[in-house]
Amino acid sequence: MKKNIAIIMGGYSSEYAISIKSGSVVDKHLSSERFKTFSIVINKESWYYKDKEGINHEVDKNDFSIFLGNQKITFDCIFNAIHGTPGEDGLLQAYFELLRIPQTSCNHYQAALTFNKRDLLSVLKPYGIKCATSYFLNLGDEINEQKIIEKVGLPCFVKANRAGSSFGISKVYQAEELDAAIKQAFLEDDEIIIESFLDGTEISVGVITYKGKVTVLPITEIVSENDFFDYEAKYQGKSQEITPARITQNQRENAERTAKKVYQVLKMSGYSRSEFIFIGDDPYMLEINTTPGLTEESILPQQAQIAGISLPELFESAIEEALKNNNV
Template sequence: MKTKVALITGGYTGESEISYKSSAFVYSQIDKEKYDVYVIDITVADWTYTDDAGQKHTINREDFSLSIQGEQVKFDVAFIILHGTPGEDGRLQGYFDMIGVPYTSCGALTSALTMNKGYTKAIIQDIPNLNVAQSVLLFDVDRANGEDIVQQKLKLPLFVKPNAGGSSIGMNKVNAWSELGKALDEAYDAEGTGQQVLVEEFVSGREFSQGIYRDAQGLLQVLPATEVITTREFFDYIAKYTPGLTQEITPADLRPEQKEQADALVREIYIRLNCKGMVRVDFFIQKETEDFYFIEINTIPGQTAQSFIPQQVRASGRTETAFYGELIEAALLKR
């Protein structure tokens, strides 16, 4: 009997476009001889499965099951590839916890916490040898005087971004105080990001992204890092999703001691935040000091063929098929 996998995609925000691309790639790579995979599209309007004939079937949300031609389909595991709300912020995870369906991602609390960039920094900022940029967290009540608060506490240049959100949507670099108001408005108004804004001082350095996951034996596996070099001022939404604007070097050109330190820090971040499944940690190595600076953690990283994690999986000598199988088997161990 094959393991029945609900491959979850879609979402309630603009990141759904990326979710569909990621889930299509994951679906193409999962071993169909071992797993019976159903792509479940979760939107504000409905939760559905579309069969090979193009007919849609609605998920029964009481137990996350399907009824297809009179037969009930119940899932052994949920493979969550849904970026943004509700797949990355803990909402789906809490639902699955309540109905007893194991899943491949971090738990509800970790997912909710790490979706909030400011709160995440507060948890990891005392990890030895890990630095965080000076920052200010603005709430909705601070909107009217946000510019004054930032100017009193930080110095230019700055990064302004929604405190909850992904794919660099609503993010801007500010080089002059005259640019701050517009950047704050864009961050505040970004869809589904909770009306909170994180403003950070700019750290000049090399940018990296590195994956880590727990395998089917329960062991932590750190993947090779990727260095990100963009022709744009920073790695924004356009740089991420426009071919030719960014060079991604996997594995990154790091000295042995830098690689050892990066692996150790990524591992400690994973443990400190009580992560599960695969996550991706983004960080800078500052040019002047070679200090490591935390940027953010992504608990549902992109999974297209060009995304960081698949690049790193291939660079480690693994195949995506074996990797996704490990994630499914590790999730089943949670039962």
């Protein structure tokens, strides 16, 4: 019998449109012979499934079910394609764990931890994972620009602590630019992180559990046409994403080892895509994404295809792992 798969997409953040695109690609590539898929949009106003006639069917949040006519539809597995809150920060993971419905992303604690850049880097430092020098600010804190610059130097990056797709991020060259950058970051989150500038090759490393094995995918080199890998560079063609990356054998081995260590130290499951910058041969961690983009043009699917893993294989493996891990 076909498994009922709910592909959740949308979310509450600035990444809504990107998530809709990712979810649509997953729906397109999952086997119709093995799965019956339902694209379910989650936004602040409602959670719903839109049928072929364009009729919206509201999700019953008590058990995450829908009614089609008189038939109640429940789901064997949730495929999570939501970038940002509530799909990448642990909220929906905890909800599905309580309902005992298998889902393809990591568990709620790992999602919450990795979504919080400040907490993630603090947890990883004792394990020898290198990262930029950082300064933390919460909304309402006194802003001492001299102290910030003394600690992180110039240029520096000002980032929203809990946001993706480079929303709320600025590169600051002059002290006079710092106040505006901080205000912009606070539009995305009430916590921000200010980091020293790392001058080196930027890479993205996908790590997944594929057919029961933790697998490091071919590494992608990021070459932005803009000043850094911002929203335009990521989604509007203003960058080159070169896979495999043009790095040395030693750099490649160090990056693979570090990305795999992060995945295992954090007890991750599902997909992850970690961002690093090389200083010499050492990869310095920027962040990790636990529901990365899943369109044909996105980095992790590109890496998987170069590794010989097709999109149907990539997506179906995530469902199989979720079902197995939940003893279904």
